[in-house]
Amino acid sequence: MTGSIADGPADFRRAAVAALADPALQQALGRNGFAQRRAQAIAALPEYPELRAAAAALKDHVLDHLDHYLERFAAAVEAAGGVVHWCDDAESAVAAVLGVARACGARTATKGKSMAGEEIGLNAALEAAGIRPIETDLGEYIIQLAHEPPSHIIAPASHKSMADVAGLFRAHHRDRPAERPLDQAEILVDEARTILRPAYGVAGLGITGANFLIAESGSAVIVTNEGNGDLTQALAPVHLVVAGIEKLVPRLEDAALLLRLLARSATGQDLTVYTTVASGPRRHADPDGPAAFHVVLIDNGRTALMGDARKAMLRCIRCGACLNHCPVYGQIGGHPYGATYGGPMGQVLTPALAGLGAARDLPQASTFCGRCAEVCPVAIPLPDLMRHWRDEIHQQALDPPRHRLALALWLWLARRPRFYRLAVRAASFGLRALARGGCLTAAPFAGGWTRGRVLPAPTGPSFFTQYRSGGNEP
Amino acid sequence: MAPRVGLLVTCLVDLFRPEVAFAAMRLVTATGATVVVPRQSCCGQPAYNNGDRMGACLIARQVVAAFEGFDHVVVPSGSCAGMVTHHYPRLFQDDAEFGPRARRLAARCFELTQYLADVAPLQPPAGPPVTVVCHESCSGLRELGIGRQARTLLARAGATVVEIAAPEPCCGFGGTFCVKFPELSAAIADRTCRSLAATGADLVVGADLGCLLNIAGRFGHLGGGPPVRHIAELLDGPPTAPPIGRS
Ligand code: SF4
Numbered sequence: 001m002t003g004s005i006a007d008g009p010a011d012f013r014r015a016a017v018a019a020l021a022d023p024a025l026q027q028a029l030g031r032n033g034f035a036q037r038r039a040q041a042i043a044a045l046p047e048y049p050e051l052r053a054a055a056a057a058l059k060d061h062v063l064d065h066l067d068h069y070l071e072r073f074a075a076a077v078e079a080a081g082g083v084v085h086w087c088d089d090a091e092s093a094v095a096a097v098l099g100v101a102r103a104c105g106a107r108t109a110t111k112g113k114s115m116a117g118e119e120i121g122l123n124a125a126l127e128a129a130g131i132r133p134i135e136t137d138l139g140e141y142i143i144q145l146a147h148e149p150p151s152h153i154i155a156p157a158s159h160k161s162m163a164d165v166a167g168l169f170r171a172h173h174r175d176r177p178a179e180r181p182l183d184q185a186e187i188l189v190d191e192a193r194t195i196l197r198p199a200y201g202v203a204g205l206g207i208t209g210a211n212f213l214i215a216e217s218g219s220a221v222i223v224t225n226e227g228n229g230d231l232t233q234a235l236a237p238v239h240l241v242v243a244g245i246e247k248l249v250p251r252l253e254d255a256a257l258l259l260r261l262l263a264r265s266a267t268g269q270d271l272t273v274y275t276t277v278a279s280g281p282r283r284h285a286d287p288d289g290p291a292a293f294h295v296v297l298i299d300n301g302r303t304a305l306m307g308d309a310r311k312a313m314l315r316c317i318r319c320g321a322c323l324n325h326c327p328v329y330g331q332i333g334g335h336p337y338g339a340t341y342g343g344p345m346g347q348v349l350t351p352a353l354a355g356l357g358a359a360r361d362l363p364q365a366s367t368f369c370g371r372c373a374e375v376c377p378v379a380i381p382l383p384d385l386m387r388h389w390r391d392e393i394h395q396q397a398l399d400p401p402r403h404r405l406a407l408a409l410w411l412w413l414a415r416r417p418r419f420y421r422l423a424v425r426a427a428s429f430g431l432r433a434l435a436r437g438g439c440l441t442a443a444p445f446a447g448g449w450t451r452g453r454v455l456p457a458p459t460g461p462s463f464f465t466q467y468r469s470g471g472n473e474p
Numbered sequence: 475m476a477p478r479v480g481l482l483v484t485c486l487v488d489l490f491r492p493e494v495a496f497a498a499m500r501l502v503t504a505t506g507a508t509v510v511v512p513r514q515s516c517c518g519q520p521a522y523n524n525g526d527r528m529g530a531c532l533i534a535r536q537v538v539a540a541f542e543g544f545d546h547v548v549v550p551s552g553s554c555a556g557m558v559t560h561h562y563p564r565l566f567q568d569d570a571e572f573g574p575r576a577r578r579l580a581a582r583c584f585e586l587t588q589y590l591a592d593v594a595p596l597q598p599p600a601g602p603p604v605t606v607v608c609h610e611s612c613s614g615l616r617e618l619g620i621g622r623q624a625r626t627l628l629a630r631a632g633a634t635v636v637e638i639a640a641p642e643p644c645c646g647f648g649g650t651f652c653v654k655f656p657e658l659s660a661a662i663a664d665r666t667c668r669s670l671a672a673t674g675a676d677l678v679v680g681a682d683l684g685c686l687l688n689i690a691g692r693f694g695h696l697g698g699g700p701p702v703r704h705i706a707e708l709l710d711g712p713p714t715a716p717p718i719g720r721s
Binding site: 327328364365371374387391392395399427438439448449456467 | 483485487488489490491492493495496511512513514515516518520521522523524525526527529532533536612613615616617644646647648649651652653654655656657658659660661662663665687688690691692694695715716718719720721
């Protein structure tokens with residue numbers, strides 16, 4: 001067993017504790033080396049600060065004029081012979097995809113990697129409708145076999161060891177020799193490729209996500225390292241793109257700017273291996289390509305972020321750097337967040353997507369170390385946005401009553417320095433009375449602390465007690 | 475004229491380690507300043523980071539009023555200094571009265587090592603020839619952009635500073651995070667403890683008592699590890715109190 005999957009974001013702490021106790025997961029975590037490779041790639045890009053500022057400004061511009069760019073995009077898609085489906089929520093997005101799949105009579109659908117597809121629960125919906133989804137991205141394929149959600153936005157199976165993958169392949173690829181060696185990454189990649197190749201030819205529908213949508217030309221841009229996305233969209237008779245509305249950029253050049261930041265921030269590559277632009281269905285002169293082109297544009301809670309500072313979250317280009325640099329994510333992986341998006345970006349996004357009540361633990365699960373904001377290529381102030389959610393949680397009284405009570409009591413004291421001083425004096429006295437050898441292993445109201453830590457005892461009466469007894473009057 | 479410096483003691487120092495504040499007073503006094511400790515409680519981070527913006531504003535107003543009369547304000551904690559310099563101006567962004575007052579205070583408020591290295595340079599007395607490793611607090615690193623200052627001061631005091639192999643992201647303290655998610659906090663602290671211990675340093679020092687309580691608390695739980703102290707104790711001459719969490 002690897003990974004601890006929360007039933008939903010409300011389950012966060014329990015799932016996090018289970019993840020900490022899972023030796024296989026602990027071994028798998030932090031193995032990808034993304035953070036080091038990112039550091040090297042950024043160090044080799046002297047113009048990074050300017051690119052980052054330009055990228056953030058570009059995204060802000062689009063968000064400020066989102067209606068305009070959405071309309072332009074839709075007009076361009078339609079002019080090229082494609083169809084745009086506007087979807088407010090996951091249900092309508094799923095319905096749109098199923099509508100297209102039924103209309104083209106697809107029995108199987110190949111899929112490129114798409115977090116938007118994960119977000120709307122596309123695989124389950126396709127299966128329920130009798131359409132077989134086949135993930136063609138290796139990581140997605142692995143977790144599809146394991147019936148698990150992705151644990152990382154760019155490396156969905158990063159919680160799996162090679163042995164886990166070999167076990168899955170043995171269990172599912174029954175027509176292969178049972179005793180074949182499966183102990184090297186290349187062998188696994190080869191086997192997956194051989195298994196997946198026939199799928200491209202028989203799929204009635206090819207579904208991809210989009211890294212960028214180009215308003216000017218109505219194109220969808222995807223980046224992959226395996227080339228699977230290209231085959232998915234080029235070989236199926238119908239190509240369907242699922243993407244969030246925040247993927248819009250005005251022109252192809254704008255995507256080029258973001259591309260310079262994306263791969264470096266994600267894997268430390270200068271560019272991903274394949275960058276592919278899809279613009280509408282096959283034209284008369286084209287030798288191949290899909291006969292039909294659909295774009296399912298999903299909102300699903302995104303515009304609800306537009307009213308305040310949280311709008312900055314929609315700059316996100318899904319590079320995964322904030323996950324790779326997060327001390328919390330680094331301990332538990334993505335599954336305990338109980339949502340499509342884990343790590344810092346998920347902690348801001350999930351409350352908007354899943355509702356604040358269900359996701360109320362996520363914005364709290366941060367030390368506010370600030371590394372995520374520091375490495376974000378579009379300068380999203382993730383801790384500040386988590387604090388925004390914390391404000392809202394507190395306003396709506398969604399935080400646990402005992403936390404509220406403790407906070408209210410503390411606030412009452414902190415606003416009255418004279419009483420505060422007496423309370424600190426008493427706490428100091430009590431803690432010193434209970435201490436043994438300079439510390440405490442248990443203390444009233446400190447159960448959280450003393451689980452896994454000793455509590456250092458005060459070294460003497462509080463500062464203000466000592467200061468005043470020295471004849472000072474603060 | 476000697477500058478008047480207000481000392482923001484911080485609530486953790488007040489309760490757990492008063493010697494840090496006394497050491498800070500002596501160190502700042504040694505730079506030629508007059509140190510004053512006005513009536514105070516806390517900087518308001520517990521409210522601010524737990525969604526009680528209103529409560530945070532009430533406390534921040536108190537702090538602004540208590541400290542705005544000084545030439546400088548010195549804080550022996552990166553996170554409380556960051557709260558005043560970084561977050562107070564934002565809290566009062568739209569406040570016509572407290573906005574300007576908070577911004578003025580922010581410009582004159584310094585974390586202790588920042589003050590002693592950059593603002594009023596101090597030559598600390600030579601201490602014992604120890605090998606120390608510095609733990610950086612996240613707020614020091616990322617809100618205040620400091621780190622170099624502590625090393626400069628330690629070197630001036632005759633200590634040998636060694637560095638951890640790979641910079642660790644965070645010690646896992648995180649204010650109330652450490653009691654809301656104690657298991658995660660301890661697991662994150664483990665990584666930090668391991669890399670600090672691996673340096674072989676005689677002593678761990680830092681400028682944020684929150685981090686230091688967490689690190690010393692985890693070392694104490696695991697049984698072992700180097701002693702841990704606030705940097706002010708070391709710069710102030712041979713420390714008299716036992717290391718954090720020891721007797
Ligand atoms: S929030 Fe920033 S760092 Fe995180 S995935 Fe999005 S773009 Fe990357």
